Amino acid sequence: MTELIPNPRSVVAGSGEVRLTAHSQLYAGTATEGVGHWLRTVLWQATGLPLREGRELDDTEGDGIGLQLDSELGPEEYRLVSDSTGVLIEGGSATGVFWGAQTLRQLLGPDAYRRAPLSRDRAWIVPHVTIEDAPRFRWRGLMLDVARHFMPKEDVLRYLDLMAAHKLNVFHFHLTDDQGWRIEIRRHPRLTEVASWRARTKFGHRASPLWEEKPHGGYYTQDDIREIVAYAAERHITVVPEIDVPGHSQAAVAAYPELGNTDVIDTPTLTVWDTWGISSNVLAPTDTTLRFYEGVFEEVLELFPSEFIHVGGDECPKEQWRESVAAKTRITELGLADEDELQSWFIGHFDKWLTARGRRLIGWDEILEGGLAPGAAVSSWRGYGGGVAAAQAGHDVVMCPEQYVYLDHRQAPGEDEPVPIGFVRTLEDVYRFEPVPSQLSEAEAQHVLGTQANVWTEVMEDTARVDYQTFPRLAAFAEVAWSRLPAPQERDFADFERRMAAHYGRLDALGVAYRPPTGPRPWQRRPGVLGRPLEGPPPNR
Secondary structure, three states, rough: OOOOOOOOOOEEEEEEEEEEOOOEEEOOOOOHHHHHHHHHHHHHHHHHHOEEEEEOOHHHHOOOEEEOOOOOOOOEEEEEEEEEHHHHEOOOHHHHHHHHHHHHHHHOOOHHHHHOOOOOOOEEEEEEEEEEOOOOOOOOEEEEOOOOOOHHHHHHHHHHHHHHHOOOEEEEEEOOOOEEEEOOOOOOOOHHHHEEEEEOOOOOOOOOOOOEOEEEEEEOHHHHHHHHHHHHHHHOOOEEEEEEEOOOHHHHHOOOOHOOOOOOHHHOOOOOOOOOOOOOOOOOOOOHHHHHHHHHHHHHHHHOOOOEEEEOOOOOOOOOHHHOHHHHHHHHHHHHOEEEEEEEHHHHHHHHHHOOOOOEEEEEEHHHHHHHOOOHHHHHEOHHHHHHHHHHHOOOOOEEHHHHEEEOOOOOOOOOOOOOEOOOHHHHHHHHOOOOOOOOOOHOOEEEEEEEEEOOOOOOOOOOHHHHHOOOOOHHHHHHHHHHOOOOOOOOOHHHHHHHHHHHHHHHHHOOOOOOOOOOOHOOOOOOOEEEEEOOOOOOO
């Protein structure tokens, strides 16, 4: 069972096996105790084996598991050796040991992912093998949009487990948008009282005539957030929150009308948006708005210890600003050229604010318009262009171009694909994605922190739909983010498909409602629900 995903740097097979038994022990050396606790728990659930705690490494001799640090390995690097002395996982840090433990779980077979043993009598075998491995990128991310459709806390925790199983380590938590506000901010209670729910929801693409005529909403309490962040940390995942400004903010304006452009529209009449697209109701560039969001971010920083804080900055229509006397006055006072520079000033304010508190701002590539805030990093989503421009200017970049890694885009042509959105992006298309643009020099490429797959949930009304759109393509993305693959056209997709044949068994054991290779199951289809399929290859920009 060496069909591993993501593919390790080096695998050397041996000729024997380690057989785990009721007498096997698990030794966790200094600084690996948390990994030991996690591994003992998941393996006890799946196998029924107690894996008693070993007091020293020699206790694992022959049929046990040892975990320890090796200072000569990189922070996320690991070495797994299974031989006649047992299984030993060494890492440059607890994080490296944890990724090695994930590999061990794959070696044990799909049933190692179940929550209860199927049989007390079966053998649990680890083949003799030496695996050496380390990631290509430090940022291997998944963005989950819980604003368009709320995802209950238990499902968020489940997705953290799925990320860990694929060695992904950054969870980009998209918490606010026009259609909902999902995080408790105690000094602004109407954000959850009003902005966290909408009266009805468009079903399908925004051009669809269908509506779900019932309220939709939900939010995470601050204790929920603390639990999510702690659960992620135990799995060596960093949670990066996103609070979207100055666009994608109609829900916040519906709760606090003074945040909107009150000299242009009657903001007290606004409600949380119930359809999809880009709302023209954006934040006003006023001191009131700045102070309000500083208060929001103060509470966010207390909850999220991440280096980066995402502020959105994308798709901010400027029509209201062009009509607003207050916005025009602010442009004049600041000596700005236009509304694009006004948005740059808005983002720059929070860049300075976050920097003063020891954090770093990251935003979608629109923050390049009007001048990029000093010290800011970019999530390059509209293609490679934004990431190239930012890296060449010396800014850090996370590559997430929609043409490759927007997992809301449809997976195949044909009428059976549920609510088909965007261009066809197959499993192979994702596997052949290259995060580092070829036009970057070696020095400029150092600014590519890594890559991220994005899951926007406008047409994903429940977790089963999220599963369908995300998997199996997230497995291909995980290999792109972790493994040092050849150039896109030289990659061995046939070998990846061979390994996926085993990986589907793991996903089955985990209860993932993925898209089968042969197409959607009958209950995964959404006949009659309008999508917006785009034909031909996506633009390469």
